[in-house]
Ligand SMILES: CC(=O)N[C@H]1[C@@H](OP(=O)(O)OP(=O)(O)OC[C@H]2O[C@@H](n3ccc(=O)[nH]c3=O)[C@H](O)[C@@H]2O)O[C@H](CO)[C@@H](O)[C@@H]1O[C@H](C)C(=O)N[C@@H](C)C(=O)N[C@H](CCC(=O)O)C(=O)O
Ligand SMILES: Nc1ncnc2c1ncn2[C@@H]1O[C@H](COP(=O)(O)OP(=O)(O)OP(=O)(O)O)[C@@H](O)[C@H]1O
Ligand SMILES: N[C@H](CCC[C@H](N)C(=O)O)C(=O)O
């Protein structure tokens with residue numbers, strides 16, 4: 477595509493060189509640049525992409541999109557200066573891939589917990605309703621039956637638009653995508669046209685990146701601020717920041733609630749290991765998902781489907797058949813009657829929800845043994861809180877490693893130990909090796925006991941000292957059950 481077409485509607489500060497040149501791809505990592513590419517220089521959290529402009533040109537970049545021009549400009553290269561290169565890249569990617577988000581109905585889901593659950597339920601629901609669909613999620617990206625590995629909850633803007641174009645080409649009418657707070661701040665969603673936005677909830681997470689909770693709220697709200705007038709903005713009014721999300725949106729404001737007033741109202745009638753029985757808009761339905769928090773996810777999905785003009789009875793019939801995504805309250809039973817639950821709870825709120833659910837559902841004689849760790853190079857404030865919640869809501873806790881990434885596993889465990897009060901110490905063990913921790917939990921469990929393995933859910937790897945190795949909590953539990 478011609479550079480001038482790629483730059484359509486982008487506000488430019490300086491243009492040096494010709495814009496009627498053919499660009500073969502947009503690239504923001506100099507290491508991947510090839511002949512004829514447009515290289516976008518982005519200031520990052522580790523390094524500044526502007527320092528790689530020369531390298532990108534050496535590798536064949538014919539145009540540079542940047543916030544600061546290099547001191548000496550090469551004659552054969554076109555330089556475009558903009559105020560925010562990440563944002564400009566989003567707009568450029570949308571142009572380059574022919575505005576795919578305008579050719580289908582794109583719905584974004586944001587919130588601390590529940591994004592994958594809601595996005596996946598919507599994807600599966602709309603497929604059952606007879607539409608071709610796409611999904612962008614933490615677990616996987618998907619175009620109909622084709623599964624594409626996912627590296628981020630929300631990918632970079634070039635990857636998003638490329639995937640969306642493929643979805644358009646394959647006839648998808650609806651795409652459901654998770655919108656992380658990182659993605660909003662880093663402009664990964666700039667230039668996308670959304671048909672709707674959904675807010676699940678907001679509790680502590682990612683303060684390593686956002687620094688304050690206020691900034692974290694502002695990041696999530698930024699998604700709704702960007703929605704067009706034609707979109708719907710569906711919020712959870714039972715969350716105390718639910719209304720704030722829609723404060724400045726141009727989109728049509730809609731809400732859901734289990735407690736108060738809202739466009740879509742639900743009421744839990746019963747909740748157990750069989751699932752949830754609830755009323756939604758006066759209709760009584762049984763769902764296969766477990767835990768009160770899933771009642772919120774189901775209500776959000778129902779509301780969004782109505783706003784996308786589906787019929788209530790069709791939605792509820794199909795939704796009642798759906799099961800949760802992998803690694804979300806996934807049960808694994810041993811031959812001798814022990815119950816394993818693998819869940820992706822990696823925030824204090826999620827861990828509390830999942831443990832409260834287990835405690836609500838268990839019988840008095842069943843003990844709860846929790847295996848939990850906290851990720852390295854991530855919000856350190858979560859560590860003592862998660863340990864405290866685990867100790868308060870379990871009979872025994874084995875604290876272990878999650879993905880230590882580039883941190884010392886022992887140091888993470890030390891941060892977690894800070895959250896354990898003296899009275900709770902006797903029920904807590906620390907075992908650095910996650911495999912050993914799971915084995916120990918299984919060994920300590922008696923018939924009927926519940927072993928919650930929290931934090932990694934669907935993940936099939938563990939990242940230690942920067943290296944990813946295959947590791948899957950579900951496989952480990954099964955192996956431990958088999959002795
Ligand atoms: C903190 C964060 O989100 N970082 C993302 C960001 O990287 P960065 O800003 O640190 O990049 P950097 O290394 O400083 O480099 C700056 C620029 O220089 C470029 N560069 C760098 C080196 C070089 O030799 N040449 C070159 O051109 C880089 O390509 C980049 O454009 O941009 C990269 C490219 O898109 C992302 O891969 C990277 O995600 C990292 C790996 C990550 O772990 N992100 C997590 C925290 C994340 O995004 N999580 C969210 C939220 C999940 C949730 O809600 O639970 C997600 O959406 O996944
Ligand atoms: N609506 C909800 N409210 C609170 N907790 C939830 C909710 N839905 C799911 N959870 C809990 O949070 C965990 C993660 O759920 P899910 O993967 O759907 O969230 P997510 O927002 O996609 O997370 P991520 O930020 O990692 O992408 C689940 O395993 C469960 O323990
Ligand atoms: N999207 C989240 C996932 C956390 C999952 C947990 N297993 C961890 O590694 O901390 C993040 O990148 O913070």
Ligand SMILES: [Mg+2]
Nearest residue numbers: 591592614629
């Ligand atoms: Mg997710």
